[in-house]
Amino acid sequence: MNQGFALPAPAQPGQLPGNLRGNPHLGQWLRITPEGKVMVSPGKVEIGQGILTALAQIVAEELEVGLNQITMVAANTGFSPNESVTSGSLSVQDSGRALQQVCAEVRAIYLAKAATHLGEPVASLQICNGLISGPSGAQTSYWDLADDALLDTDATGRVPPKPNTVYRKVGTSARRLDLPDKIFGKTRFIHDMELPGMLHGRMLRPNAPGATLLSLDDAAALACNGVISVVRDGSLLAIVATGNDEAEHAAAKLSAGAVWSQPNESLPDEQDFASWLRSEPADTSVTASPPSPASSSRTIKAQYAKPFLAHASIAPSCALAVYDGAILKVWSHSQGIFNLRSDLALAFAMEPEKIIVQHVEGAGCYGHNPADDVAFDAAWLARHTPGRPVRVQWSRADELAWAPFGPAMAIDLEADLDAAGTITGWRHSIWSNGHTSRPGRGSSPALLGAWHLATPFERSPAINPPLAGGGGAERNAIPGYEFPNWQVTSHRILNMPLRTSALRSLGAMANIFAVETFIDDLARAANTDPVEWRLRYLHDERARAVIALALEKSGWPQQNLIEGKGAGFAYARYKNSGAYCAVVAEIDAAEQIYARRLTIAVDVGLAINPDGVRNQIEGGAIQATSWALKEAVRFDRTRVTSTDWESYPILRFSEVPKISVHIVPSDHPPLGAGECSIGPVVAAIGNAVFDALHIRIRQLPITAERIMSELAQQP
């Protein structure tokens, strides 16, 4: 099923692509063993997205080996290349390109060795499943020639990878390498790890953000069966026991003996968080187009809002650690093991070289979740019990209440129109906390436990990544349409009563929701078909192609004659530079809104594994549907109150829409697929709700209560 897909064109000869630049040593990326295996050790990590399989396909293609001859080694700060954080749909670009080049060079090195060995010219040699043969029939193999010394050298960037026309493995839907273990219930998750002599730690968090531990009576907890110790440093408190249940049981007793300071009412009014955002002190930045002369006859304005959202991973975060008095070893499902190591080094005043972080798979990860926080907790406890490994797993309630949230956002849009109804000016203003507070990037550790110590580390407010890399709050706020005179104003709120950080697609979801539903209103005001309206301002052929494909496959425009049914359209190019995505959503408006069908067209450039892309797009679309219709972090003035699946409901089987994903074949550079469907799905659902009910909901989630209250306000 070779579709002629290509990895991005090689960099200039001598120039190293992707993450090979910072990590040029070939032996750091892979090893060939005499036993017939290619051991590949990228710095990117599996977070449920199938990246290891896509990377293995790239290796198999370039080295001419079978997927079953490849072992993907989980990343480890001791030996893997430092590929920073696995996020932002960038892994294939950064890691895939690097591995492609590594393998091209490894192949050349081994072919040269084989040529000498067989006495035949390199150009005459063929490789098949690692066997290297010459025209005379003489044979050798990677495994016969295996020698680590051959790869003890830096990449040169001077060996060209294979031309895409001969691809046989990249571009096919190879099965995921990790799924058999998961489907047969084999030990694979960090949660399943057992280390000899392992103890279990249980954290006791303050009763509200900002509360401090005034006094502690731990006698009842210490008297419990299996309890080893109570560990306290300021307001950081934990119990260590021989078993998980013992720890949990004793934690309840410990909790009864803990007196916390009266929580101050530090949280905003949940019902009116948008006003709170608009009134807070902020760091304001403006990005604008060069001005062009234009006159307008009128301005249309609207306001939008999106609540705090939880990662709500299906597993509470977990970590293990052991400290031998000199070396601290940590097992973690962090997205960025090197960044975690830096922050652990800061927190414990250790040299980074004395800390080893080993990645182990956890449950699905959609951004900066508590993986790093729990790694700190385990490491902190391990330092109190030298020689004994400690496992810490958060409770469901802590996972929902103490993880960083995707920030709430308020958005104002303004469009200036001339007499003919053409856009002459566009203003997009955002109020939001920063969208990242990941570890490893500041002078103080970004780890929850470190902020609760007797001598606490400073908690820095979340920031926004630079716009050049896609931005945070401003992601997808710069118009993807050819509007003259646009301006994007981002107010980054400095006060952070609820901790915020990166959640799948960052600001793009709310920005695309606002823009794409606003555009439908503008089109209606101009009596124009909403898709046609968009196409007037959109001449990128790839964009037009995904739009055409989504319309064709969905059967748009549907005649909406049935009461309570609606269809809506939305489009965006993720980060303005990533994958293109167009969506048609069809909904039923009954006692609540049900998304029934989503037709999604994407251009993700080269699809290394088309089924993997489809799986990611579907998953993103279902999560987006859940955000659009159900989710909001709940809180009162002192604490988060959505601490279980009843108070933080997510989409269930009976509520999931049918989804068809259509991929535009492309030989453009690969673009991540995990996030591109999020914004367009939410916006298309918003437009479908309007189509069904003629009510414009501008605040997420689109619930029955919100629709009723909007109805009540209509004249």
Place this chain on the structure above:
Amino acid sequence: MMPAAPQQPLPSTCITVNGQSHVLQVDGDTPLLTILRNHLYLKGTHYGCGSNQCGACFVLIDGFAVASCDTPIWAVAGKSVTTVEGLGTPEQPHRLQEAFLAGQAAQCGYCTSGILISAAALLSRNPHPAEADIHQALDRNLCRCGTHNRVVEAILRAAGQPAPRTP
């Protein structure tokens, strides 16, 4: 540290897991999930919430999909428990496991074992479920990665009535 109070002798409970009998000397209130994971080292059954709200810990008890996090061991005495490990193996996969592999019906896979259990319970009482039956049978299983449609298709396939991939 104070010495622990003298303990009552622990009762013994006999349970059958994946066809094998076990006599356990544990507090009768210990959740079945703890027994499976920490005593029998069957790690395929997962902890997600501990309060019967997510389905990650589902096992079959006498053919019904039950939350093992919320089931005390005394309630399982004399009953037959099947975990995901008992459904099938790579060598002898359950038809659901085959169908999940063929349809790549997972992402992170953390919810998968609980979903397989709910699906197995469904197929044993309704070998030819309609899509709506599957939705209903799986409504107590949460999946955050969004693999729902693949799961439904895989179950239909296992039941011998594959749905077309594209609606």
